[in-house]
Amino acid sequence: MTPxxxxxxxxxxxxxTTMEDPMEQPQAIxxxxxxxxxxxxxxxxxxxxxxxxxxxxxxxxxxxxxVSMGFAxxxxxxxxxxxxxxxxxxxxxxxxxxxxxxxxxxxxxxxxHDREIYDSDVDPVEVRRRIxxxxxxxxxxxxxxxxxxxxxxxxxxxxxxxxxxDDLVERALTQAALWDEVKDKxxxxxxxxxxxxxxxxxxxxxxxxxxEVLLMDExxxxxxxxxxxxxEELMLKLKERYTIIIVTHNMQQAGRVSDxxxxxTVDVNERGQRTGKLVEFDETDRLFTSPAEKETEDxxxxxxx
Amino acid sequence: xxxxxxxxxxxxxxxxxxxxxxxxRAEQMVKLAVEAFTDGEVPKANDVIAxxxxxxxxxxxxxxxxxxLMARQQPMGSDLRMMSVLLHMNTTLERxxxxxVNISKMALATEGLPRVDVISDELREMSDLxxxxxxxxxxxxxxxxxxxxxxxxxxxxxxxxxxxxxYREVVRSGPxxxxxxxxxxxxxxxxxxxxxxxQVVDIGEQLAFLLTGxxxxxxxxxxxxxxxxxxx
Numbered sequence: 001m002t003p004x005x006x007x008x009x010x011x012x013x014x015x016x017t018t019m020e021d022p023m024e025q026p027q028a029i030x031x032x033x034x035x036x037x038x039x040x041x042x043x044x045x046x047x048x049x050x051x052x053x054x055x056x057x058x059x060x061x062x063x064x065x066x067v068s069m070g071f072a073x074x075x076x077x078x079x080x081x082x083x084x085x086x087x088x089x090x091x092x093x094x095x096x097x098x099x100x101x102x103x104x105x106x107x108x109x110x111x112x113h114d115r116e117i118y119d120s121d122v123d124p125v126e127v128r129r130r131i132x133x134x135x136x137x138x139x140x141x142x143x144x145x146x147x148x149x150x151x152x153x154x155x156x157x158x159x160x161x162x163x164x165x166d167d168l169v170e171r172a173l174t175q176a177a178l179w180d181e182v183k184d185k186x187x188x189x190x191x192x193x194x195x196x197x198x199x200x201x202x203x204x205x206x207x208x209x210x211x212e213v214l215l216m217d218e219x220x221x222x223x224x225x226x227x228x229x230x231x232e233e234l235m236l237k238l239k240e241r242y243t244i245i246i247v248t249h250n251m252q253q254a255g256r257v258s259d260x261x262x263x264x265t266v267d268v269n270e271r272g273q274r275t276g277k278l279v280e281f282d283e284t285d286r287l288f289t290s291p292a293e294k295e296t297e298d299x300x301x302x303x304x305x
Numbered sequence: 306x307x308x309x310x311x312x313x314x315x316x317x318x319x320x321x322x323x324x325x326x327x328x329x330r331a332e333q334m335v336k337l338a339v340e341a342f343t344d345g346e347v348p349k350a351n352d353v354i355a356x357x358x359x360x361x362x363x364x365x366x367x368x369x370x371x372x373x374l375m376a377r378q379q380p381m382g383s384d385l386r387m388m389s390v391l392l393h394m395n396t397t398l399e400r401x402x403x404x405x406v407n408i409s410k411m412a413l414a415t416e417g418l419p420r421v422d423v424i425s426d427e428l429r430e431m432s433d434l435x436x437x438x439x440x441x442x443x444x445x446x447x448x449x450x451x452x453x454x455x456x457x458x459x460x461x462x463x464x465x466x467x468x469x470x471x472y473r474e475v476v477r478s479g480p481x482x483x484x485x486x487x488x489x490x491x492x493x494x495x496x497x498x499x500x501x502x503x504q505v506v507d508i509g510e511q512l513a514f515l516l517t518g519x520x521x522x523x524x525x526x527x528x529x530x531x532x533x534x535x536x537x
Binding site: 251252255288289290291296297300301302303304 | 385
């Protein structure tokens with residue numbers, strides 16, 4: 001990325017480029033991330049998304065440095081690590097969510113089907129339609145269950161008939177494993193649902209615009225164990241259609257759901273500045289039984305500091 | 306370094322110490338059981354059988370402690386590998402105790418029969434070799450020394466050879482039927498010692514897995530897997 005393209009907040013105000021959407025034609029998915037080296041295990045298959053030497057800054061402060069990793073299609077990738085390691089920052093950089101923070105700046109490359117998502121001619125709204133996000137705390141709108149889901153489609157320019165919208169809402173709610181529980185009360189408020197149901201409603205809302213990638217930022221941390229397991233089951237089902245990237249504090253959760261796991265940690269320099277870095281990225285089976293890096297081993301066995 | 310799971314790690318350490326204690330007992334039991342057979346000492350045979358009852362108790366206790374740790378702690382990384390090794394070692398050591406009981410039962414069954422000195426000498430030699438293997442295995446685990454563990458297959462080789470050749474001595478021990486009966490039982494003692502040797506090699510392989518993360522059987526040079534260097 002060149003310096004002149006980093007003023008993302010300006011791009012935010014540009015009208016969507018609908019005539020010739022640069023994101024519309026996904027290019028061939030090829031694996032070119034061979035420059036990755038060191039401890040980071042290169043992905044051994046084509047990736048839907050990848051970062052190359054990605055740095056994320058907040059003003060002068062570098063929050064994350066040199067993250068190079070690929071996200072394989074129809075897989076769940078978990079990002080784990082201690083607080084402040086930058087895993088949420090990395091996640092938010094993958095769909096330009098950090099654009100909303102004026103001082104945030106991304107350097108290096110973030111590629112979606114080999115297309116740089118931070119290029120100046122890329123519409124961030126389109127990026128977020130293709131790469132959806134589910135947050136830590138369920139955040140339904142103060143509207144009906146139906147409208148919560150329909151909103152996702154409407155802001156992405158859905159202009160179809162009401163019947164088509166009905167189908168879309170049903171499909172999204174079904175995929176989010178919520179349809180059977182709410183089909184008879186679609187006009188009730190989203191707030192009338194339980195915490196776990198609200199989170200599945202938010203997943204349905206994220207699915208409504210038909211994204212390819214779903215980013216999940218600690219989606220279960222506010223839920224009880226049963227609701228958590230339901231979301232995890234849902235994720236395993238959703239990966240048949242979507243590529244999922246999840247940030248979780250819960251290593252057991254990463255172990256239960258993810259195909260690959262990336263372990264991040266934090267370096268503290270002499271001035272006390274903390275910068276997150278990717279330590280190890282590997283198949284979850286491998287990372288949780290025989291990690292290659294001592295920092296990973298110390299973290300997963302509870303020896304750190 | 307802060308250990309945020311020091312309680313759990315202490316329990317892992319305690320389990321390991323318990324099992325190394327069992328290995329130590331097994332080494333003593335091999336000595337006693339073979340002496341009971343070669344010297345016709347019934348009290349030693351009964352002693353071994355009583356000691357095996359203790360090992361069986363420890364086996365059950367370790368199994369329960371292990372299960373509780375697994376259920377509560379969800380170990381990962383080297384802790385997870387250690388858990389696997391501990392479970393495996395527990396079973397292996399319990400069976401080692403059983404082999405000593407088998408030897409002791411042979412001693413009880415041959416009480417008063419005439420013995421064959423050549424065979425007794427060979428069984429004592431096997432006992433010495435196997436006990437040296439057990440001590441080497443214990444040391445390798447304590448020192449976390451994979452190279453030391455890789456010595457075990459070579460140490461096991463003469464044990465296997467003595468066991469293979471034992472039938473010749475049995476054939477030569479005739480024609481006296483009572484001598485032949487004792488010698489036939491001696492072959493079963495030899496077989497039991499050969500099994501104990503294999504079990505020690507097995508523990509060595511478990512240690513190598515703990516240290517390397519690769520699970521494979523040692524070949525005769527103590528090499529595991531394709532890319533590993535042989536022990537020198």
